[in-house]
Amino acid sequence: DESSGLVKSRQFENVYWTHNDSGDSARIFAITRTGDPVQTDWAQQNGEPYTGIPVANAANIDWEDISTDDRGNLIIAACGNNDNARRDLALYVIPEPDPRKTWKTRARQRIDFHYPDQTEFPNPDRMDFDCEALFYANGKHYLVSKNRSAPDTKLYRLDSQIAFQSNPLTLVSQFSLRGQATAADASPDGSKLAV
Numbered sequence: 001d002e003s004s005g006l007v008k009s010r011q012f013e014n015v016y017w018t019h020n021d022s023g024d025s026a027r028i029f030a031i032t033r034t035g036d037p038v039q040t041d042w043a044q045q046n047g048e049p050y051t052g053i054p055v056a057n058a059a060n061i062d063w064e065d066i067s068t069d070d071r072g073n074l075i076i077a078a079c080g081n082n083d084n085a086r087r088d089l090a091l092y093v094i095p096e097p098d099p100r101k102t103w104k105t106r107a108r109q110r111i112d113f114h115y116p117d118q119t120e121f122p123n124p125d126r127m128d129f130d131c132e133a134l135f136y137a138n139g140k141h142y143l144v145s146k147n148r149s150a151p152d153t154k155l156y157r158l159d160s161q162i163a164f165q166s167n168p169l170t171l172v173s174q175f176s177l178r179g180q181a182t183a184a185d186a187s188p189d190g191s192k193l194a195v
Contacts, residue, residue: 001020001023001024002020002021003018003019003020003021003029004018004019004020004021004063004064004065004132005017005018005019005063005064005065005066005076005077005134005183006018006066006183007066007067007068007074007185008068009030009068009096010068010070010072010096010188011072011096011098012030012038012096012098012099012100014032014033014038015030015031015032015038015099016030016031016032016033017029017030017031017066017068017074017096018031018066019060019063019066019076020060020063021062021063021064021080022060022061022062022063022080023060024060025054025060026054026055026056026058026059026060027051027052027053027054027055027060028052028053028055028066028074028076028094028105029050029052029053030052030053030099037050038099038100039099039100040099040100040101040102040103041100041101043103053097053099053102053103053104053105054104054105055076055092055094055104055105055106055107056104056105056106056107057092057106057107057110058076058078058092058094058106058107058110059078060078061078061080061088062078062079062080062081062082062086063076063077063078063080064077064078064079064080064131064132064133064134065077065132065133065134065183065184066134067134067135067136067141067185068096068136069093069136069141070136070139070188072095072096073093073094073095073096073108074093074094074095074096075091075092075093075094075134075136075141076091076092076094077091077131077132077134077143078090078091078092079091079113079131079132079134079143080130080131080132081129081130081131082130083122084118084120084121084122084123084126084127084128084129084130085121085122086121087114087121087166088112089112089113089114089115089131089166090110090111090112090113091110091111091113091134091141091158092107092109092110092111093107093108093109093110093111094106094107094108095108109161109163111141111158111161111167112165112166112167113158113166113167113168113169114166114167114168114169115129115156115168115169116168116169116170116171117171125149126149126150127147127148127149128145128147128148128149128150128154129145130145130146130147130148131143131144131145131146131156132146132181132182132183133145133146133181133182133183133184133195134184135184135185135186135193136186137186137190137193138190140157140158140159141157141158142155142156142157142158142172142184142186143155143156143158143169144156144181144184144195145181146180146181146182147180148180151176152174152175152176153174153175153176153177153180153181153195154171154173154174155171155172155173155174155175156169156170156171156172157169157170157172158170177195181195183195
């Protein structure tokens, strides 16, 4: 019921990927620029309703944004943290499926992470560890915080991706957006950023 992220495919013409926020199964949806569903040829020919592509090895816990990388993957940010209490923040790496041929997929990798500057869970005095903005540039994943108690937004980079442990983000910058960051995307060459 709530599309929470959107990214243009780097591999398939006129395909955009989106997903629901919390309260849904782990699945992604392929749509065109005009919002029409992109589904398998078989489903189209048989008049099947469009229900997205299920993602095995993943759980939809407050999915907030989606990006693509330069290796043919979709990256889903499971990092909504409205109450600043989560300790299970993660990125799911999913090989980008061909939406016209694929009816299910699976996460290739889960990258757990944490904010190095968050020390209390929750911290009622600092409501600035929520994130709804993810992008990929110059070979790295970046997250932009959605601060509720401070005027500045923080830009973090994921530098380590060690399996089975929580990886600390690297604080890159802090700046004013004059609002809250709810999405971000970089151009494929990493030269332009929209927040």
